[in-house]
Amino acid sequence: MSQTAESTGPRRAPTMADVAKLAGVSHQTVSRVLSDHPNVRDTTRAEVQRAIEQLGYRRNSSARALVTRRTLTLGVVACNPTLFGPASTLFGLEEAARSEGYMVSAVTLRQYTAKALEEAIDHLSDWGVEGIVVIVPHRAAVEALAELRLPFPVVTVEGGHSLPIAGVSVDQDLGARLATGHLLAAGHRTVWHVAGPSDWLEAEARVRGWRATLEEAGVEVPPPLVGDWTPLSGYRAGQELAGRVAAGQARRSSPDVTAVFVANDQMALGVMRAFREAGLSVPGQVAIAGFDDIPEAEFFAPPLTTVRQDFAAVGKASISLLTRRLDSPGRSEAERVVIEPRLIVRSSTVS
Amino acid sequence: MSQTAESTGPRRAPTMADVAKLAGVSHQTVSRVLSDHPNVRDTTRAEVQRAIEQLGYRRNSSARALVTRRTLTLGVVACNPTLFGPASTLFGLEEAARSEGYMVSAVTLRQYTAKALEEAIDHLSDWGVEGIVVIVPHRAAVEALAELRLPFPVVTVEGGHSLPIAGVSVDQDLGARLATGHLLAAGHRTVWHVAGPSDWLEAEARVRGWRATLEEAGVEVPPPLVGDWTPLSGYRAGQELAGRVAAGQARRSSPDVTAVFVANDQMALGVMRAFREAGLSVPGQVAIAGFDDIPEAEFFAPPLTTVRQDFAAVGKASISLLTRRLDSPGRSEAERVVIEPRLIVRSSTVS
DNA sequence: GACCGCTCTGTGAACGCTAACAATGATGCA
DNA sequence: TGCATCATTGTTAGCGTTCACAGAGCGGTC
Numbered sequence: 034m035s036q037t038a039e040s041t042g043p044r045r046a047p048t049m050a051d052v053a054k055l056a057g058v059s060h061q062t063v064s065r066v067l068s069d070h071p072n073v074r075d076t077t078r079a080e081v082q083r084a085i086e087q088l089g090y091r092r093n094s095s096a097r098a099l100v101t102r103r104t105l106t107l108g109v110v111a112c113n114p115t116l117f118g119p120a121s122t123l124f125g126l127e128e129a130a131r132s133e134g135y136m137v138s139a140v141t142l143r144q145y146t147a148k149a150l151e152e153a154i155d156h157l158s159d160w161g162v163e164g165i166v167v168i169v170p171h172r173a174a175v176e177a178l179a180e181l182r183l184p185f186p187v188v189t190v191e192g193g194h195s196l197p198i199a200g201v202s203v204d205q206d207l208g209a210r211l212a213t214g215h216l217l218a219a220g221h222r223t224v225w226h227v228a229g230p231s232d233w234l235e236a237e238a239r240v241r242g243w244r245a246t247l248e249e250a251g252v253e254v255p256p257p258l259v260g261d262w263t264p265l266s267g268y269r270a271g272q273e274l275a276g277r278v279a280a281g282q283a284r285r286s287s288p289d290v291t292a293v294f295v296a297n298d299q300m301a302l303g304v305m306r307a308f309r310e311a312g313l314s315v316p317g318q319v320a321i322a323g324f325d326d327i328p329e330a331e332f333f334a335p336p337l338t339t340v341r342q343d344f345a346a347v348g349k350a351s352i353s354l355l356t357r358r359l360d361s362p363g364r365s366e367a368e369r370v371v372i373e374p375r376l377i378v379r380s381s382t383v384s
Numbered sequence: 385m386s387q388t389a390e391s392t393g394p395r396r397a398p399t400m401a402d403v404a405k406l407a408g409v410s411h412q413t414v415s416r417v418l419s420d421h422p423n424v425r426d427t428t429r430a431e432v433q434r435a436i437e438q439l440g441y442r443r444n445s446s447a448r449a450l451v452t453r454r455t456l457t458l459g460v461v462a463c464n465p466t467l468f469g470p471a472s473t474l475f476g477l478e479e480a481a482r483s484e485g486y487m488v489s490a491v492t493l494r495q496y497t498a499k500a501l502e503e504a505i506d507h508l509s510d511w512g513v514e515g516i517v518v519i520v521p522h523r524a525a526v527e528a529l530a531e532l533r534l535p536f537p538v539v540t541v542e543g544g545h546s547l548p549i550a551g552v553s554v555d556q557d558l559g560a561r562l563a564t565g566h567l568l569a570a571g572h573r574t575v576w577h578v579a580g581p582s583d584w585l586e587a588e589a590r591v592r593g594w595r596a597t598l599e600e601a602g603v604e605v606p607p608p609l610v611g612d613w614t615p616l617s618g619y620r621a622g623q624e625l626a627g628r629v630a631a632g633q634a635r636r637s638s639p640d641v642t643a644v645f646v647a648n649d650q651m652a653l654g655v656m657r658a659f660r661e662a663g664l665s666v667p668g669q670v671a672i673a674g675f676d677d678i679p680e681a682e683f684f685a686p687p688l689t690t691v692r693q694d695f696a697a698v699g700k701a702s703i704s705l706l707t708r709r710l711d712s713p714g715r716s717e718a719e720r721v722v723i724e725p726r727l728i729v730r731s732s733t734v735s
Numbered sequence: 736g737a738c739c740g741c742t743c744t745g746t747g748a749a750c751g752c753t754a755a756c757a758a759t760g761a762t763g764c765a
Numbered sequence: 766t767g768c769a770t771c772a773t774t775g776t777t778a779g780c781g782t783t784c785a786c787a788g789a790g791c792g793g794t795c
Contacts, residue, residue: 046535048751059775064753072772094512095449096751100780104446106489106511113475115679120471124464127492136511138457138489141478160457160487161445184397264683299680306683328466332615332653334660334685399781410745415783423743447781451750 047088056084067092098161107355108157108165109139110150116262117327118344119168122190125348126166133356138162142169145232147177154181164355166190170234186358188351193234197367199358201350205235208340208374209242212294212322215338215376217250219320219383221292226257227270227304229296233262239296239324253288260300267300271307278313291319292382298323298330298339305333305381320382336379346372398439407435418443449512458706459508459516460490461501467613468678469695470519473541476699477517484707489513493520496583498528505532515706517541521585537709539702544585548718550709552701556586559691559725560593563645563673566689566727568601570671570734572643577608578621578655580647584613590647590675604639611651618651622658629664642670643733649674649681649690656684656732671733687730697723 053060058077065073066081073081084090098104107130111119123139130137138160140153150169157165163185167178170191178187179196189200216224226243229236240257247254258273260266278290295301301323308315315321315335323330326341350370357368404411409428416424417432424432435441449455458481462470474490481488489511491504501520508516514536518529521542529538530547540551567575577594580587591608598605609624611617629641646652652674659666666672666686674681677692701721708719 050751060752061754061776062774065774068753072774074773077773091509093450093751094510095446095455096780097753098446098780099444099450099751099782100753102780114465115468115471115475117466120466124466124492127490128494131491131507136489136507138487139478140482141475143479156482156487158442159445264680268683302680302683306685306687309685329615329650329653329680332619332657334657336657401781411781412746412783413744416744419783423741425743428743444781447750448783449750450752450781451783453750 046093047090048093049090052081052084052088052090055088056081104161104163105134106136106138106160106162107352108154108160108162109137109168110153110157110165111139111141111168112145112171114139114141117325118342121344122168122348122351125345126352127348129349129352133352135163135352135356142174145169145171145174147173147180150174150177151181154183158183158185164188164359166351166355167192172232172234172237175234186355188355188358190347190351191235193238194369199354199368201347201354201370201372203342203347203372203374205238205374206242206245208324208342208376209239209294210246211374211376212324212338212340213243213246215378216292216294216320216322216382217246217252219292221320223247223252223255223288223292225255225274225290225293227267227274227293227295227300228257228259229300230261231259236296243294255287255290260296260303262297262299264299264303264306267295267303268307269303270295270300271304272311274304274319275307275311275313278319279311292321293319294322294324296324298325298327298333298337301337301339301381302329302333305337309334316380316382316384322382326377330377331379333381335381338379338382339377341375341377343372343374397444398441399444400441403432403435403439403441406439407432455512455514456485457487457489457511457513458703459505459511459513460488460519461493461504461508461516462490462519463493463496463522465490465492468676469693472695473519473699473702476696477703478699480700480703484703486514486703486707493525496520496522496525498524501525501528502532505534509534509536515539515710517702517706518543523583523585523588526585537706539706539709541698541702542586544589545720550705550719552698552705552721552723554693554698554723554725556589556725557593557596559675559693559727560590560645561597562725562727563675563689563691564594564597566729567643567645567671567673567733568597568603570643572671574598574603574606574639574643576606576625576641576644578618578625578644578646578651579608579610580651581612582610587647594645606638606641611647611654613648613650615650615654615657618646618654619658620654621646621651622655623662625655625670626658626662626664629670630662643672644670645673645675647675649676649678649684649688652688652690652732653680653684656688660685667731667733667735673733677728681728682730684732686732689730689733690728692726692728694723694725 049060049063052063063081066078114120127137142149166188168190175192189198191202192200213224228240258270260270274290295304313319323337323339326339330337330339400411400414403414414432417429465471478488491507493500517539519541526543540549542553543551564575579591609621611621625641646655664670674688674690677690681688681690
């Protein structure tokens with residue numbers, strides 16, 4: 034009861050020659066039919082089609098790639114596909130690639146070292162990808178990437194603007210300004226910040242936008258706390274902040290904590306838990322804004338004001354940047370696409 | 385300032401023949417060095433290695449695949465890589481595949497129709513995958529899959545047990561029993577259930593486990609509510625349940641709502657929001673348990689009791705199942721791997 | 736010294752496809 | 766009718782590997 038039919042033996046996959054013989058034409062004509070070449074008589078084409086279906090023939094991609102020198106495969110190096118951002122980007126990216134006729138192969142990274150990145154890229158090169166998208170918004174990784182002289186085009190996602198690599202990114206600075214400005218407009222004297230890890234480019238840009246907004250408004254800039262994107266680290270930062278609220282009137286060394294801009298929604302969740310445990314009401318005593326707009330954010334207690342990033346658009350854009358490069362290998366300037374984020378106001382900042 | 389060096393022109397990638405010429409040996413010897421064949425003199429091997437490095441030579445995977453008839457590529461069809469489960473599975477799976485020397489190419493599905501599934505598989509076949517993992521725990525999809533007679537092995541993830549396809553799954557029934565049993569043990573008269581969409585196999589299995597536990601305990605089985613995995617649908621179900629609590633003593637047609645087992649954490653979040661808005665305390669008036677243990681669950685308000693699934697293990701197991709099949713094509717029985725879930729008790733069920 | 740067996744290396748032929756060119760027949764037009 | 770043109774098809778030669786086999790050289794055994 035094996036899957037192969039009858040007793041024909043192991044029966045190898047049919048080849049173009051088999052189809053040709055059955056249809057009574059040359060293999061080249063079969064090839065022409067498959068690649069939609071115009072100069073094939075309709076009756077011949079039909080005959081070939083029938084033979085193809087009858088045999089269940091499929092073109093051998095390796096043979097094809099060998100002679101055309103095109104594998105039609107794109108590689109992706111992703112940091113952690115469990116995070117909402119990278120996962121969504123990957124989703125949009127794969128769809129875009131498929132619709133342009135490419136296959137995408139992904140490699141995930143456990144560590145963000147130059148070595149791990151090189152290994153990942155090596156692995157992809159071994160399989161002959163025509164280009165890669167790197168979704169590792171980590172300073173060290175992007176710098177290592179810039180050093181590498183690769184024989185195919187590379188596009189980064191959130192790779193920053195300082196290095197000469199093509200890339201797509203959301204305007205993190207603007208996002209941070211939207212959130213911080215929103216809190217200031219609500220009447221808060223200043224806005225505290227729980228940042229992401231300092232070696233992440235996104236984290237850094239969000240700090241910049243937050244700081245600039247405060248400085249432009251001429252208000253005091255409190256020292257930012259630093260987390261690692263996880264709810265737990267947000268929880269720790271929240272405890273620290275709650276402590277300051279409690280100290281309150283007593284200690285006048287830093288401004289009151291009445292508003293916090295947290296660098297991502299997961300950490301904001303942790304911060305809110307800490308506040309809850311400390312008996313602080315949100316937004317009554319402290320207003321909180323996050324970043325990302327993960328699907329859960331709307332249902333947090335209270336629903337979280339946050340900055341939405343269109344990750345699907347990011348994925349799509351990265352593919353179009355990459356394929357554009359593949360089509361015209363001449364261009365070498367580092368093209369950049371920037372996508373605008375949007376502020377989503379919910380009840381964690383307005384009562 | 386193009387990426388190619390000097391004025392050597394477009395310069396094609398070096399081939400085995402180039403390496404052979406430089407090292408003063410035949411291409412076959414180069415091949416032997418690359419595949420670690422024992423019968424090569426050490427000095428020769430070193431010479432070849434040096435030539436390889438000097439030229440920056442890489443084996444052409446297409447040519448290799450053509451002659452060996454092995455693409456060393458595995459395909460994955462995933463439903464929605466934005467969900468925590470599939471994403472984590474993919475993560476573990478990719479890592480396992482890579483360590484076994486395979487590349488993985490993923491295709492994502494927007495719709496769960498037989499047609500979409502077939503297209504996805506077609507796409508993968510076109511690129512010559514040696515086998516595929518299907519992460520689409522949807523009844524229609526799995527049934528369609530069972531109909532397909534594919535020329536390569538297929539492994540499902542959460543594909544149910546009714547069909548003769550190899551697969552890996554978490555024991556959903558057990559998970560539901562753990563959660564429901566936990567709530568009964570805490571003294572609740574019965575446990576309500578917010579289920580996932582009925583055409584999802586996981587949802588169905590969780591309903592089964594929940595119902596069986598109640599029946600075995602000899603308590604009344606309330607009618608299950610149905611959501612679609614999203615927090616919003618959980619919110620709606622929560623409103624419905626909150627209404628019943630309010631009706632309370634008045635209406636005796638169904639048992640009191642004091643405990644709810646929700647089929648995933650995201651919906652549980654929605655349920656909790658609805659309860660909060662209705663002024664119901666968790667776990668004071670109603671206890672809630674979820675399923676999945678997403679990273680956020682621990683920081684919900686209150687932290688959520690839930691069932692943890694080891695998705696990384698699922699991914700790993702699916703690859704080992706698949707590669708085992710590739711290595712011994714004879715076996716055709718539908719092997720199944722079942723992974724045990726674990727109950728994580730937090731304060732949403734105990735005060 | 737003839738023979739065997741072993742190690743190391745090279746030669747030639749696939750693998751299944753596309754590209755380039757050649758060949759055929761039909762058609763158009765002077 | 767003759768010649769150029771075009772549509773349609775076939776033939777041949779690779780693409781860069783690996784596999785199967787052959788061959789050279791060497792040491793040991795009887």
